[in-house]
Amino acid sequence: MPLLAVNNLHTFFKTREGEVRAVDGVSFTIDRGTMLGIVGESGCGKSVTMLSIMGLIELPGRVVDGSAVFQGRDLLKLKGATLEDIRGHEIGMIFQDPMTSLNPTLTIGTQITETLRRHLGMSKQQARKRAIELLQEVHIPNASSRLDDYPHRYSGGMRQRVMIAIAISCNPKLLIADEPTTALDVTVQAGVLDLLHELRSEHEMAVIIITHDMGVVAETANDILVMYAGQVVEHASAYDLFDRPEHPYTEALLEALPQVEGEGIRDGRLRSIPGRPPDLIDPPKGCRFAPRCAYAGLDDCAVVQPELREIRPGHWVRSRHPASERVAQPVGVG
């Protein structure tokens, strides 16, 4: 049984212009101790997916359909205290929104011990001892003396390490990290990603890492979910996704990435995807990617939505023209 099974999740926002179909039929599972990367461009619904699962969608947003079964319980049906207890205890979270990060008026120590005392009922002393261990675990130098510092004395990378320490403080079975390194320098990012990797194996903790960076998922995740316009368009093991991408969007995304290694980089052109992602208030009737897709046909693709189907064991794709089934050359691509 998977640790978490999300099925047919739909989350919409009511706005003056109309209803935004931010998450529109998202399904996936994650097993114990594995790392799932959710990747996609800005606005494709990554954060809303995570917030929906955690019961953190606020009006004008609403989860209109779907389930998220975590260890046998549907999180979407839980209320108040029960959900509170799972959040931050069995499921640790790191949010993208900087407003929800560390409180500048409280010491680092207070912020870590608060969680320990609330969820695990530790005494002040126990919590303090554990907080020091946690800081050591995320490799903050001189942990015991840095515990009483305020956040402003910590660098950006150290603050993100503290966020991770808090998120894992109750030994969660699942950690969800939304863009945990996006604001960080690349050398600092590398440290944080390596830390997540290390913690996952040491604690047998499952991790969902949300990012827009294909490089970041490649360096961390076992499985990868590619989202486009509120939907999952491809889901596969990291190896299979990068070796044999199936969805035209995934293919294009990978070819659009500038490379740091190789030859002829300077003189080459990047593959670009014409147009831009669709409006989620009035998305295309058929395939969401059809207007930008080199393979889209006018008859089928523009009219009927393709289903997410398993094209080979463990490799799911939502396209009528996946790479391995293609015979014809794309329209307008040589």
Next chain:
Amino acid sequence: MPTTTGEPLLVVKNLKKYFPIRKGILIDRTVDHVKAVDDVSFEVRAGETLGLVGESGSGKTTSGYCVLQLLKPTSGSVLFNGQELTKMRKAGLRQVRRDLQVVFQDPYASLNPRMTVGDIVSEPLLVHDIGDRRSRRRSAEQLLEVVGFNPDFINRYPHEFSGGQRQRIGIARALALNPSLIVCDEPVSALDVSIQAQILNLLKDLQAEFGLAYLFIAHDLAVVRTMSDRIAVMNRGKIVEEGPAEEVYSNPQDPYSQALLAAVPIPDPRRMRERRAERRKHQDVLAESI
């Protein structure tokens, strides 16, 4: 003035920019300095791209601003087309600006929201008193076409467009006076990958067509690699390594550039282990930047 490829168009020598740190309640006094740019030298030849790469706060933007004379350098020399910019007065600089343009990171903040796209793009022509209303309008349409933008949108306002489209508007404006060098400061870092590729390709095409030179500033090492002939790596206000792009990336000499390159996430899961091991070798350098 057409210069042939190979001649240095821009020569920056021993550039320094120190920002004072002031303290005091009634009377400010300078207690120390931030050495944002600390003795930096580089050259950009006509038609080529020099990539300036480095982490946040390393001094990239400050260097670019000093080249453009948007900031007055503390000391050092900036020779552009053989003219010393640091000693120039306003009127002289205005003439130089025709040849030396800039594209900023934030396509949202850098365009005046109350001006139409056409007015934004042709404003440099107005400022330099070039042509009349009608010819400027025609130029604006042409410029928009050059950057792959529908010229019919000339009467619309920036807020009606996406980030990538706004960045095209910014580029069209920079091209208006036919410059020989454009300083691009993080021109694609606010954009999604698929849109980023459109803009990078556009910049490459324009360079090939008009023989433009770029001082291309970015923190993304892959983006800089794809654009640059030569690359300078900055760290804490200094250039720690400079050379042909291939060499700097495949065989970095400076310990900081080595660590920086080892930290770049590579989109190839098969190399996860190897990359992690490589990073461990540079732990000492990396630990400093925790």
